[in-house]
Amino acid sequence: MPEPTRRAPSGAAALRADKTVAIAEAVLDELAEQGYGRLSMEAVAKRAGVGKSALYRRWPSKQHMIIAVVSELSVERLEAPDTGSLRGDVLALLRSVADWLTHPRFSRIFPDLIAEAHRDPALAEALARSVGEPRRARAVVVLDRAVGRGELPPDTDRETALDLLAALVYWHVSVRGVRPDADYLERTTETVLCALGARPAA
Amino acid sequence: MPEPTRRAPSGAAALRADKTVAIAEAVLDELAEQGYGRLSMEAVAKRAGVGKSALYRRWPSKQHMIIAVVSELSVERLEAPDTGSLRGDVLALLRSVADWLTHPRFSRIFPDLIAEAHRDPALAEALARSVGEPRRARAVVVLDRAVGRGELPPDTDRETALDLLAALVYWHVSVRGVRPDADYLERTTETVLCALGARPAA
Numbered sequence: 300m301p302e303p304t305r306r307a308p309s310g311a312a313a314l315r316a317d318k319t320v321a322i323a324e325a326v327l328d329e330l331a332e333q334g335y336g337r338l339s340m341e342a343v344a345k346r347a348g349v350g351k352s353a354l355y356r357r358w359p360s361k362q363h364m365i366i367a368v369v370s371e372l373s374v375e376r377l378e379a380p381d382t383g384s385l386r387g388d389v390l391a392l393l394r395s396v397a398d399w400l401t402h403p404r405f406s407r408i409f410p411d412l413i414a415e416a417h418r419d420p421a422l423a424e425a426l427a428r429s430v431g432e433p434r435r436a437r438a439v440v441v442l443d444r445a446v447g448r449g450e451l452p453p454d455t456d457r458e459t460a461l462d463l464l465a466a467l468v469y470w471h472v473s474v475r476g477v478r479p480d481a482d483y484l485e486r487t488t489e490t491v492l493c494a495l496g497a498r499p500a501a
Numbered sequence: 502m503p504e505p506t507r508r509a510p511s512g513a514a515a516l517r518a519d520k521t522v523a524i525a526e527a528v529l530d531e532l533a534e535q536g537y538g539r540l541s542m543e544a545v546a547k548r549a550g551v552g553k554s555a556l557y558r559r560w561p562s563k564q565h566m567i568i569a570v571v572s573e574l575s576v577e578r579l580e581a582p583d584t585g586s587l588r589g590d591v592l593a594l595l596r597s598v599a600d601w602l603t604h605p606r607f608s609r610i611f612p613d614l615i616a617e618a619h620r621d622p623a624l625a626e627a628l629a630r631s632v633g634e635p636r637r638a639r640a641v642v643v644l645d646r647a648v649g650r651g652e653l654p655p656d657t658d659r660e661t662a663l664d665l666l667a668a669l670v671y672w673h674v675s676v677r678g679v680r681p682d683a684d685y686l687e688r689t690t691e692t693v694l695c696a697l698g699a700r701p702a703a
Contacts, residue, residue, distance in 0.1 A: 378633075379681035407616075407619045411619070417608065417613070418536075431677060440676055462614055463692070466673070469668065470667060470671055473619075475633060486661060493695055493697075493698075495695075
């Protein structure tokens with residue numbers, strides 16, 4: 300039985316989780332207020348109540364830090380929905396996209412990162428690898444299950460289908476800035492199902 | 502018959518068109534390089550080879566100037582396509598969206614304006630009024646003609662249809678940063694037609 304008073308292991312592994320959480324919150328606050336270009340390591344450290352060395356012990360650069368925090372928010376807590384029908388899964392995916400894009404801070408952060416990515420190819424690549432691809436990998440599971448149930452044709456174009464599952468909500472909410480009304484997600488689910496040529500399960 | 506040597510009328514109307522063009526080019530260059538937040542009237546004037554007063558004679562503020570130039574680029578030269586079929590018109594509209602979003606400078610400018618609009622409600626409102634709404638008004642003509650030809654149901658949801666005509670290309674090209682392959686626009690046209698429940702003309 301471990302001794303309750305023993306000391307934490309020393310060295311690289313001994314990063315305090317509470318500090319990591321405080322830093323992540325500070326990164327999101329600074330990103331929402333200042334944007335990627337103006338965010339400084341100093342301001343994040345000050346806001347989190349830690350020294351700058353606490354940041355550099357965790358991540359080698361500002362870009363690594365931001366990508367890690369944004370990826371955690373965007374990907375880590377997600378699972379592919381499995382409601383038993385394509386309609387239910389599409390509705391759940393669209394709701395998760397809408398929740399993500401209307402998250403109080405993230406609604407400002409994501410469009411700013413996209414704008415910055417047009418000026419910074421390394422950031423664009425990191426965003427695609429750490430946010431875009433994991434989210435797409437999750438959604439493709441839904442499409443594959445629907446093909447298995449006979450709700451989608453086996454030759455369904457996965458690329459177009461994955462674009463559909465994010466594009467409409469992004470354009471509506473993040474580009475046009477429209478607050479979705481009560482049945483927006485239901486209507487958009489119907490549009491996506493029509494576009495995919497979905498049919499009821501066999 | 503007017504005398505060829507008479508002087509231009511004096512006063513507010515006497516804005517030289519060549520200067521206006523040079524200023525618009527300078528605004529686009531500065532927007533692409535610096536972004537909305539860092540763009541200064543001084544830098545635009547210097548780049549265009551005019552005095553700052555030449556800017557303020559045309560527009561009362563930086564925001565008015567930028568909206569006027571971006572609206573001119575985004576709206577003024579566009580007409581609703583009229584190819585005789587919904588398929589042809591949708592393909593033409595998607596191509597015009599792709600051309601707009603991949604325009605060498607505008608591909609950087611538009612995502613930056615969207616990010617800035619999340620921090621500046623007045624800019625968001627001006628963009629919607631001067632860019633979004635005129636573009637949507639142009640596209641709705643295409644939908645109405647297709648309803649008239651029996652290619653779309655009369656109760657077609659115009660809001661969703663208009664979102665579809667921009668959202669997929671925006672997500673693919675501007676958010677994901679994918680360069681469209683040769684038949685991307687053709688495939689996306691099929692997706693849009695499926696989503697709209699289009700049928701051949703009666």
